[in-house]
Amino acid sequence: MTEYVAKCWADEADTITASVQGESVELAASSNGLHRMEAYLKSAKTREFARGLLALADEIDGGKATEPVKVGDTVRVLHDSANGASVRRGDTFVVRHVNDHEVQVDGNGVRGRWYLSLTNVEKVDAAPQPVKVGDRVTIVRGENTSSNGKTGIVDEIDDAESRVPYRIVDEMGDYVAWAAEVRKVDAPADELVFDASRVVVAPERVALLEEARKQSRPSASTEDVLAVARFLAGEQ
Template sequence: MTEYVAICSSDEDDTITASVDGKAVELLARRGGRHMMETYLPVSDARTFARGILALADEIDGGEVAEEPTVTAKWGAIKPGDKVRILIDTAECADVSAGDVFTVHKVDERCVTVDDTANGGHWYFSNTESIELVDDVPAEPTDVPAPARSSRAKYVEEAKELLGSTYFDADSLTRLAEFLAGE
C-alpha cells in the first residue's frame, strides 16, 4: 500500500499520513506518535486539497522543486523489495531472531519497514546496527511448513476478532491482547 507521510518540521513525531482506504483518501494525524484523528476524502476533494497544499508551498518558495532527499546517507543501498538480515535477537523489541531474513516494505530517513508475513504485519528498524542488506538469499524449500504464528500474534488476532467493526486504535488493540494473554 502506498502512503505519503508529512513530518512536522518542529517535532518528527507529529505526522499526517495519506493513504488509500477503499475509494477514499485517508488522512491520519498523529501527535507525539499517538493517533489523534483521521478523515476520509472523496477522490475529487483529495485532489482539490492537494492542489491547495501545492499553492501554499508555491507562495512560500515560488514553486521551486527541490530534489527528493535520498535516504542513502543512513541506509546505504537498502530499498523496497530488497532482503535484509536481522543482526540482533529481538532487535528494537521486534519478535525477531538474529539471522532472520525479511523483505523491505519501505525505507525513509527514519526507519526501514520490513514485511513480517508470518505474523501478518510489519517490523520497523531505526538502528543501522539491527539489519544488513542480503545479497544472496538462499531459495526457500517448498516442502517446509510455515512457522507457527507467535502466541503474541494470536492474541492480537483474537483481539481484532473480538473488537469486530468497532473503532479501535493500536493502543486499545494492544491492551486487549495483553489482557487476553494474562499480562
C-alpha cells in the first residue's frame, strides 16, 4: 500500500499520513507517534484539497522551485535571534549538517553549533565578496577566544600579518580585537544606512557622549554608553 507521510518541521514525531482506504483517501494524524484522528476524502475532494495545499505553499515562496540546502552551502539568516541563537538578519554561515527541518552551523550554541530552522535561512548562491576595510563583520576566530562572536567594523587589514590580519573596532571607533577569521555581515536592503557626515550634532550632546564614554567600563557596549549619555542628559 502506497503512503505519503508529511512530518512536522518542528517535531518529526508529529505526522500526517495519506493512504488509500477502499474508495477514499485517508488522512491520519499522529502526535508523538500516537494516532490521534483520521479523515476520509473522496477522490474529487482529495484533488481539491491538494490544489489548496499547493496554493498555500505558493503564498509562502511564490511557487519558486528552490534547490535543497546541503552541507557546504552558505545560508543567510532571515531574522534577528532566529531560533534563540545570537545571530542577526543578514549573517551568513556555512552549513555543517542539515536535515528535513533545520541546519547546523558553527556558533556558540550546543556543542559549538547553532541550530536554525530552514524557514529562518535562505541559500546564498553568489560567491561571497572579500572582506574589506569598513565592512561590518562578526569575529569567528579572534586573537583571543573572548572576542569570538563579537560584531564590529574592519578598521585595518594587515596583509603582512597572516595569523591575525583583521583589526576590528566598534561603531564608535574603539578597538575590539585582532582576528584571524571574520564573517561579513550583509546589511539588509531595507535597513537605513547611517551617514555620519550628513548629521549635525550639537556640541553639548557630543560632550555628553564623551563623558559617558569616560564613565563607562572599557568593555561597555554602544548601547550601554548611550544609556549613560541619556542618563547624564536627564532623559532617564
